[in-house]
Amino acid sequence: MSEFNEKLLLPNIPDLHKIEVYEQNNGYSGLRKAIGMTADAVIDEVKKSNLKGRGGAGFPTGLKWSFMPKQSAKPKYLCANGDEGEPGTFKDRQIFGFNPHLFIEGSLIAAYAMGIKAVYVYIRGEYVKWIKILQQAIDEAYSKNYIGKNILGSQFSTDVYIVRGAGAYICGEESSLMNSIEGERGYPRVKPPFPAQVGLWGCPTTINNIETLANVPLIILRGAEWYSQIGVPKHPGTLLFGVSGHVKKPGVYELPTGSLLTDIIFKHAGGVRDDKKIKAVIPGGSSTKWILGGELDGVKMDADSLKAYDTSIGTGGVIVMDEDTDVIKVLARLTHFYHHESCGQCTPCREGCGWMEKILNRFIAGEARIEDVDLLLNVANNIEGNTVCALGDAAAWPVQSVIKKFRGEFEKRVKKISSEKKYVPPPHLISV
Amino acid sequence: MVKITIDEKQFEVENNLTIIQAARQNGIHIPHFCWHPKLSVSGNCRVCLVEVEKMPKLVIACATQVTDGMIIQTNSGRVVKARNAVLEFILINHPLDCPICDEAGECKLQDYAYKYSVGESRFEFDKVRKPKRVELGPNVMLDTERCIMCSRCIRFCDEIVNKPQLVFTQRGDHVELTTFQGQKLDNDYSMNVIDLCPVGALTSKDFRFKARVWDMSATDSVCVGCSRGCNTKMWVRNNEILRLTPRFNSSVNQYWMCDHGRLNSFKNVNAANRVNAPMFRKDGMLIDVGWDEAMARATSELKSFKKNEIAAFGSAHSTNEDNYLLAKLMNHMGVHRIDFVPHIEDAKQDSLLIKADKTPNSTGARLVGIKSDTDEYSYRAIIDDIRNGKIKALYVLDDDIAVVPEIAEVLPKLEFLVIHASNENQTMKYADVVFASSTYAEKHGTFTNFEGRVQKNKPAVSTLEHDRVLDGMPLSRLDRFGAHNDRWTKGIKRDTRASWRIINSIAAILGAKWKYNKCEDVFNEIASTNSSFYGLTYENIGVTGAMIQKSQEQVTVRS
Numbered sequence: 001m002s003e004f005n006e007k008l009l010l011p012n013i014p015d016l017h018k019i020e021v022y023e024q025n026n027g028y029s030g031l032r033k034a035i036g037m038t039a040d041a042v043i044d045e046v047k048k049s050n051l052k053g054r055g056g057a058g059f060p061t062g063l064k065w066s067f068m069p070k071q072s073a074k075p076k077y078l079c080a081n082g083d084e085g086e087p088g089t090f091k092d093r094q095i096f097g098f099n100p101h102l103f104i105e106g107s108l109i110a111a112y113a114m115g116i117k118a119v120y121v122y123i124r125g126e127y128v129k130w131i132k133i134l135q136q137a138i139d140e141a142y143s144k145n146y147i148g149k150n151i152l153g154s155q156f157s158t159d160v161y162i163v164r165g166a167g168a169y170i171c172g173e174e175s176s177l178m179n180s181i182e183g184e185r186g187y188p189r190v191k192p193p194f195p196a197q198v199g200l201w202g203c204p205t206t207i208n209n210i211e212t213l214a215n216v217p218l219i220i221l222r223g224a225e226w227y228s229q230i231g232v233p234k235h236p237g238t239l240l241f242g243v244s245g246h247v248k249k250p251g252v253y254e255l256p257t258g259s260l261l262t263d264i265i266f267k268h269a270g271g272v273r274d275d276k277k278i279k280a281v282i283p284g285g286s287s288t289k290w291i292l293g294g295e296l297d298g299v300k301m302d303a304d305s306l307k308a309y310d311t312s313i314g315t316g317g318v319i320v321m322d323e324d325t326d327v328i329k330v331l332a333r334l335t336h337f338y339h340h341e342s343c344g345q346c347t348p349c350r351e352g353c354g355w356m357e358k359i360l361n362r363f364i365a366g367e368a369r370i371e372d373v374d375l376l377l378n379v380a381n382n383i384e385g386n387t388v389c390a391l392g393d394a395a396a397w398p399v400q401s402v403i404k405k406f407r408g409e410f411e412k413r414v415k416k417i418s419s420e421k422k423y424v425p426p427p428h429l430i431s432v
Numbered sequence: 433m434v435k436i437t438i439d440e441k442q443f444e445v446e447n448n449l450t451i452i453q454a455a456r457q458n459g460i461h462i463p464h465f466c467w468h469p470k471l472s473v474s475g476n477c478r479v480c481l482v483e484v485e486k487m488p489k490l491v492i493a494c495a496t497q498v499t500d501g502m503i504i505q506t507n508s509g510r511v512v513k514a515r516n517a518v519l520e521f522i523l524i525n526h527p528l529d530c531p532i533c534d535e536a537g538e539c540k541l542q543d544y545a546y547k548y549s550v551g552e553s554r555f556e557f558d559k560v561r562k563p564k565r566v567e568l569g570p571n572v573m574l575d576t577e578r579c580i581m582c583s584r585c586i587r588f589c590d591e592i593v594n595k596p597q598l599v600f601t602q603r604g605d606h607v608e609l610t611t612f613q614g615q616k617l618d619n620d621y622s623m624n625v626i627d628l629c630p631v632g633a634l635t636s637k638d639f640r641f642k643a644r645v646w647d648m649s650a651t652d653s654v655c656v657g658c659s660r661g662c663n664t665k666m667w668v669r670n671n672e673i674l675r676l677t678p679r680f681n682s683s684v685n686q687y688w689m690c691d692h693g694r695l696n697s698f699k700n701v702n703a704a705n706r707v708n709a710p711m712f713r714k715d716g717m718l719i720d721v722g723w724d725e726a727m728a729r730a731t732s733e734l735k736s737f738k739k740n741e742i743a744a745f746g747s748a749h750s751t752n753e754d755n756y757l758l759a760k761l762m763n764h765m766g767v768h769r770i771d772f773v774p775h776i777e778d779a780k781q782d783s784l785l786i787k788a789d790k791t792p793n794s795t796g797a798r799l800v801g802i803k804s805d806t807d808e809y810s811y812r813a814i815i816d817d818i819r820n821g822k823i824k825a826l827y828v829l830d831d832d833i834a835v836v837p838e839i840a841e842v843l844p845k846l847e848f849l850v851i852h853a854s855n856e857n858q859t860m861k862y863a864d865v866v867f868a869s870s871t872y873a874e875k876h877g878t879f880t881n882f883e884g885r886v887q888k889n890k891p892a893v894s895t896l897e898h899d900r901v902l903d904g905m906p907l908s909r910l911d912r913f914g915a916h917n918d919r920w921t922k923g924i925k926r927d928t929r930a931s932w933r934i935i936n937s938i939a940a941i942l943g944a945k946w947k948y949n950k951c952e953d954v955f956n957e958i959a960s961t962n963s964s965f966y967g968l969t970y971e972n973i974g975v976t977g978a979m980i981q982k983s984q985e986q987v988t989v990r991s
Contacts, residue, residue, distance in 0.1 A: 168603070185600065190475035190495045344581060344600070344607035346476045351521035354605040358557045375554055382517035385489045386478055 030217030055209030083172035088317035106213035188389035231257030284314020287394030338395035535632030569617030651892035657693030671923025746802030748791030751877030759801030796880030
C-alpha cells in the first residue's frame with residue numbers, strides 16, 4: 001500500500017484551477033457519470049468506498065449521506081465546511097487554490113445523491129485569496145452548466161454559494177456553522193436533533209469537509225473498489241498532511257493513509273530544522289493528543305493506528321516540535337487559543353479554558369505550586385465530555401496529553417519555596 | 433407511555449418528555465439554571481447532567497428524551513462530580529457579593545452552591561471584569577459580572593414577548609448580555625426577566641436594595657391592573673408592600689405578568705394619600721370623624737331622599753362580595769338605579785396578557801347584580817338623571833368616577849354623595865361622606881376575570897381589622913421573630929375597613945336583617961343564590977381559581 005504515490009487531490013498539473021485544464025484531465029466526468037446513475041447508487045458507491053470524513057471526526061461519508069430523508073417537504077442543504085480554523089491545519093486552502101473544480105464536482109455529486117438544490121461553501125473569512133479563486137471556478141462551472149439549472153441536460157439543478165466566516169473557530173463546528181450561515185451567533189446547537197433532520201433553517205442538512213467532498217469525484221469515476229484499496233482498508237484514500245513546526249520543508253503533502261509519520265517528517269518534510277531531535281509531534285491539528293519524539297517509530301497515520309497511541313488523525317495537521325521546545329509555553333499558547341475562541345455558550349468550556357490558561361501562565365511565570373499540576377489536569381478533566389460541542393474536548397485533550405507526557409517539566413517549573421509556604425492565619429484569628 | 437427508572441424508582445411517563453420534565457412530574461428535582469418549563473431548551477448551563485445507563489457520556493436532562501426502559505441516575509458519583517465541577521466553573525467568575533445582592537435568599541446559584549457544591553473554590557486569580565450597573569431599560573438593571581449566561585432572558589424576549597431585545601456579545605468568559613444596538617429592554621413584560629434570572633444579574637430598578645427577601649412575607653394575590661387577573665405574590669415587610677411578582681397559574685398568566693401591573697397595582701396601598709379614617713363634610717371641609725358618626729350621617733341623609741332619587745355605582749375595581757352587598761343594600765333600600773363605570777382602554781391590550789378592561793372584576797360586578805337590565809338604567813342614564821336633577825343622592829363604591837370628565841361635570845349637582853375611598857381622589861372633592869375603605873391588598877375577597885374565572889384574594893397588609901398572626905396571614909421572619917427593637921416590626925396599621933363590611937354596618941343601621949362575619953359567608957351566599965356561581969365555595973376556589981358556570985358570551989362585558 002505504501003507504493004501508492006499518485007496525487008489524487010493535488011496532482012501536479014499546472015493551471016488545474018482553470019476549467020479548461022480541469023476538463024482536459026477528466027474534469028467533471030465523475031459528475032457526468034453520477035448523473036447517469038440513480039441517487040441511491042451514488043450513495044452506495046460512496047458507502048462501498050469506505051470514505052471517512054476529513055474534518056476531524058472521521059465519520060463514514062456514505063453513511064452520513066444516507067441519513068438524509070429521501071422525501072422531504074422542506075428543501076435540503078449541503079454545507080461544505082472550509083472554515084479550517086484548527087491551528088496547524090491548512091489543507092483545504094490548497095484544494096481551493098490548486099484544484100477547486102475537484103471540490104466543486106464533489107459537492108455537485110453529493111448534491112445529486114441527496115437531492116439537494118443549494119450548496120453553501122463556508123470558508124473562513126481570512127482566506128480572501130482562495131475565496132476569489134473558488135468564486136472564479138464556480139462562475140466558470142456555471143457558465144458551462146455544471147452548476148445551475150438542468151445540469152448537463154438532466155433534471156438535476158443546484159446552486160453553489162460561498163459564505164464567508166467572520167473569524168471564529170467555533171464556526172468550524174458544524175452546528176455553529178449552520179447558525180453562522182443563518183446569520184445567528186456562532187453557537188453550537190444541542191444534539192439531537194441531528195442536522196440530517198433539523199439543520200440549516202430547520203431543514204435536512206449534510207455538512208461535509210472540503211477535502212472529503214474532493215475525494216468523491218474520484219470514487220465515482222474510478223470506482224469504490226479502486227478507492228477502497230488505497231492506503232489502509234478501514235480508512236482508505238490519500239490524506240493531505242499539513243506539516244508545520246520545526247521541519248525544513250513545511251507544507252502540504254498528499255500521501256496515502258497509513259503512511260509512516262517518520263516518513264512524512266523526514267522523507268517529505270525534509271527532517272527537523274538543524275537536524276535536532278524531535279521532542280513531540282501533534283499528529284492531527286492542535287486538539288489531538290501529542291506523541292513523544294521517542295514514540296515516533298512505526299507510527300502510522302490513519303484513524304485506527306493512531307487510536308493505539310491514544311490520539312487521532314484529526315485533520316492531518318502535523319506539528320513537529322524539536323528538542324528545544326518549551327512544551328509548557330506551547331501548551332499555554334494553544335490554551336490561549338481555545339480560551340480566546342471558546343464561544344461562551346456552555347459553562348465548562350467558557351469558564352474552564354480561561355482558568356487553564358491562567359494556571360499555565362503561572363507555570364511560565366515560575367509562580368506555580370506543585371498542586372497546580374493536578375489542578376490543571378482536573379480542570380481539563382472537568383471540561384472534557386461535559387460540553388455542548390466537541391470543542392470543549394478539543395481544549396482539554398492537549399492539556400491532559402501534555403501533563404501525562406511531560407509531568408516532569410511541569411514539576412521543574414514549580415516555585416521552589418511553594419511546598420514550605422503554608423497558609424498561616426493572622427494572630428487575631430488563631431484561637432488559643 | 434414509557435417505563436423509566438430514576439434513582440432506583442420506577443415511573444411510567446409520557447414518551448415525549450425530556451428527563452427533566454419526567455423527573456419534575458414525579459417530584460424529583462434535577463438542578464438547572466437555563467431550563468425553564470415555558471422556554472425553549474438551550475442546554476448551556478450543564479448543571480442538569482445526569483447518568484443514563486448505556487450512554488457513554490453524561491447527558492443533559494433538559495434535552496434528552498426519555499425512552500422505554502431508560503435507567504437514569506441523578507445522584508451517582510459521576511453526576512455529583514460533574515455537577516460540582518460545573519458549579520465550581522460558574523462560580524469562578526461570579527462575584528461573591530451575596531451580602532449586597534438582591535437575589536440572595538432566592539438565588540438558584542446560591543441555593544445550589546450550598547446544596548451541591550464542595551463549598552470552597554480552587555480559583556485564585558482575578559475574576560473577569562465586566563460592566564456593572566447597566567441600565568437595560570426603564571425597569572431593569574444589569575450587573576454583567578453576575579450573569580451566568582443562561583440566556584433565559586434572551587429567550588423570554590424572543591419567544592414569549594416576540595420582541596428580540598436582548599443579545600449576547602463577545603465570546604468565551606467575556607460574553608456579555610446587552611441590548612441590541614440602539615434598543616432598550618422596554619417591552620411591556622420586561623420585568624419578567626428579573627424573575628427568570630436565576631442569579632442577581634437582572635434586578636428591578638423599583639425594588640433593588642429595598643429589602644432582603646427573607647425579611648418579607650409573600651402573600652398569594654391577584655393583580656388588579658386589568659381583567660386578566662394575573663396571579664401574583666405580594667411581598668410585604670413592615671406592613672408595607674415592596675414588590676409584586678407573578679405566581680404560576682397555567683390557566684391565567686403562566687409564569688408572567690406585565691410591567692404595568694407589577695409596578696402600578698400596589699403603590700397606592702402605602703401611599704401618603706391614603707384615607708386613614710372616615711370623613712364627612714362640615715362647613716365645606718372634609719373632616720376626620722369616627723366610624724359611627726360617619727355611618728349615622730350617611731344613613732340619615734340617605735333616608736331623607738325618595739327611592740327614585742337615589743342611585744349607586746358599584747365598582748369593577750372591587751370584589752364580588754363588595755358589589756354583591758352593595759346591590760343587596762340598594763335592593764333593601766328599594767333603589768334600582770345601579771351600575772358601574774367601565775374603564776376600557778382599547779389601545780392598551782395585546783394577545784399575551786394585557787386586556788383592554790383596566791379593572792379586575794367587571795364580569796363579577798355584573799353577575800352579582802351591579803347592572804341595569806335596560807339602557808334606561810345604565811350608568812350613562814344615571815349621569816343624565818343627575819344632570820337633569822332626577823337623581824339627587826349617589827352612593828359610590830371604590831371607584832374614582834370623577835376621572836371621567838362627563839361625570840365630574842354633573843357631580844356638583846348632587847345633593848348628597850357618599851363614597852368608599854382608599855386614597856384621596858377626584859371624586860372626594862364632591863363627597864359628603866367618605867368611608868375609608870381597605871384596598872384589595874388589605875382584605876379578603878374574590879374577583880371574576882374576563883373569562884369568568886373566580887380568583888381569591890387575601891390580605892397581605894394588615895389593618896386594624898386583622899392581626900397578622902391570629903388571622904393566619906403569611907409571616908416574614910421579622911413578623912415571626914422580630915423584637916420590639918427590630919427596625920422592621922413597627923409598620924403602620926390603618927383604620928380602614930373592607931367595603932363589604934362597611935356596607936354590612938350601614939345595612940344594619942337601615943334595618944336589614946342580614947349580617948355577615950366573614951367575607952367567605954358573603955361569597956358562599958352568592959354561590960348558593962346566583963346560578964352563575966353555582967357549585968363554587970370559598971374553599972373550593974383554591975389557589976388557582978375556578979370557572980363560573982356562565983358561557984363565554986353571557987359574561988362578555990360591554991365596552
